[in-house]
Amino acid sequence: MNVLNRKNRKSISKLLESISKPARIQILLAIGEDEACVCHLEAVLGYRQAYISQHLMSLREANILDTRRAGRFVFYRLSDIRILELIQEAGAIAGIPEKDLQPVNRIEKYSNCGCPSCQPLIQVEPMADQFELS
Ligand SMILES: [Zn+2]
DSSP states (O other), X not given: OOOOOHHHHHHHHHHHHHXXXXXXXXXXXXXXXXXXXXXXXXXXXXXXXXXXHHHHHHHHHTTSXXXXXXXXXXXXXXXXXXXXXXXXXXHHHTTOOGGGGXXXXXXXXXXXXXXXXXXXXXXXXXXXXXXXXX
């Protein structure tokens, strides 16, 4: 039998610990295979933005989430898609129906969210000043 060394035990423990809070499980499941900004998660989940930001920061520090900045938006993405599978497997073991464990991120658009996914027209403003009229 292969006994885990202390370092490896700690790595696994730290990973599970960093995703183990109910709010973080919900946030990660909401992001799913896609990416989402804070305002979008706020619209999807109905949590306060400060509350979501706090968890996003912790998940980022634990290398569970990667970020991408685009203009005034910061998008969060799972650093490893197996994290989603891990949560879904844990949910299945806990007896939760598969349909309740699906990512909810991009299913619908939210009128109260200003992200490019919900308000795509924001991103395609005509660039009228590019053409010089002589
Ligand atoms: Zn949105």
